[in-house]
Amino acid sequence: MHTIWKGSISFGLVNIPIKLHAATEDRDVKLRTLHKDCNSPIKYEKVCPVCDREVKSEEIVRAYEYTKGKFVVLDNEDLEKLKKENEEKAVEIIDFVKMEEIDPIYFDRSYFMSPHEGGSKAYSLLRRALDDSGKVGIAKIAIRSKEQLAVIRVYENTLVMETIHYPDEVRKANDVPNVPEADKVTDKELATAILLIDQLTTDFVPENYTDEYRTALLDLIEAKRAGREVVAPTAKEAPSNVTDLMAALQASIDRTKPKEKPKAAPRKKAAARPKKQA
Template identity: 80%
Template sequence: MHTMWKGSISFGLVNIPIKLHTATEDKDIKLRNLHKKCHSPIKYEKVCPVCDVEIKSEEIVRAYEYTTGKFVVLEDEDLEKLKKENEDRAVEIIDFVKMEEIDPIYFSRAYYMSPNEGGGKAYSLLRKAMAESGRVGIAKIVIRSKEQLAVIRVFENTLVMETIHYPDEVRKALDVPNVPAEDKVTDKELQTAVMLIDQLTTKFDPAKYTDDYRTALIELIEAKRTGKELVTPAEKEPVSNVTDLMAALQASIDKTKPKKEPAKRKRAPVKKKQA
């Protein structure tokens, strides 16, 4: 597994040399843009609109636009120095908290943590101590020139670091338009909705869920590549146009209700013939 960051993490006076490995991967099918006439890939050139010339990479500088049309230019040397000063620091676990106190909206990206040379025992100690306490660690780390807030937790006997958003990066739920302030539902509607949830409740099994669009896209690409006849998948049942809430809930319950097996008919006892 590719190592994308090396450093150390500490809690109290315990220091653990670690490596980070990306825990997830993007499996989206990437499509290219071609010229419709000749099927040549489209080139995206960097052109200065004032000088009307194509710009080379070495001619580009980075800047912050503090107001429209006004920029503060940042030199590469300044950014590299700032980056190195932060990346060289050991990652320190600031606090330990309960996992359920962190809403999932804060989570961003996951990384597996493995111990670097000499860090095996301390790694095991942190893993076992967090498992015993039921707590997760909160730490800061600089990844790709950005300081990240992160949660360190145990997943399948491996320490995982999950970057999380800072509070000011999460938009306020109160700003979402048209959210009803009160629940104007009847007791019967609520009870029926809870019954529907109960019928659809199952144990979470990640292997059960697949990316149907990606699978269909791969099949389409392969069929076109090999010249095979395209097969149209069976159409899903049309969505019912039920506007009455109770009728929709009841229809959903009837649809998801487990089918009962037909009861086996009992055979009548055979009478013994009298001698």
């Protein structure tokens, strides 16, 4: 598993040398853009609109646009120095909290943590302490030129670091337009909705969920590559245009009810055989 960051993490006076590994991967199917006439890949060139020519990498600098059309240019040396100063800092767990206190909207990316040389015992200690206390650690770490807030927790006997958003990066729910202030539902509608939820409630098994679009796209690509005729999948049942809320809830419940097995037809009694005459 590829290492994307090396460093150490500490809580109190305990220091743990660690490595970070990406815990998830992007499985999206990447499509290229081609020129329709000759099927050649399209190039995306960096062109200066004022000089009207392509710009080389060594001619490009980074800058912050503080107002429309006005920039503060940042030297690569300054950025590299700032990056080095932050990345060389040990990651310190600054707080311990309960996991349920953190709303999922804050979570960003997941990384597996493995112990570096000499860190196995301290790694095991932190893992056991988190597991037994039911807490997670809150820490700060600089990854890819950005200081990030992170949660350190136990996942299947492995320590995981979850980067999380800062509060000012999460937009206010109050700014969402057209959200009704008060519930305007009847007791019957609510009871029916809860009944529907109960019928659809199950244990969460991640393997039960698949990316159907990606599977269909890969099948389409393979069919075209092999020169086979592409067959469209059977369309799913379209939702009915039910505008009445109760009718929609009841229709949903009817669709989720387990189908009854057809009853076996009763067996016909065999006709009595005539007795043999002596």
